[in-house]
């Protein structure tokens with residue numbers, strides 16, 4: 001139980017900042033998720049994008065100037081790293 005809690009905190013930097021700073025509107029809150037094989041994740045097709053996301057609402061995708069596409073996690077893992085805002089690592 002304790003280890004789950006710690007992983008949750010480490011994985012949810014964005015959410016933690018929201019709580020600490022109380023600076024995020026509800027609409028900005030992102031739910032952190034664990035991703036598993038077979039899941040669909042979101043990536044920005046822009047040249048400089050290096051992360052995959054569990055939700056297309058992630059603030060990490062808000063700067064995406066290209067399109068945001070859905071892709072299977074297995075494929076995303078080969079070229080991208082998990083986003084620290086929306087994925088529990």
Ligand SMILES: [Zn+2]
Pocket residue numbers: 052053054055058059060061083084085086087
């Ligand atoms: Zn993200």
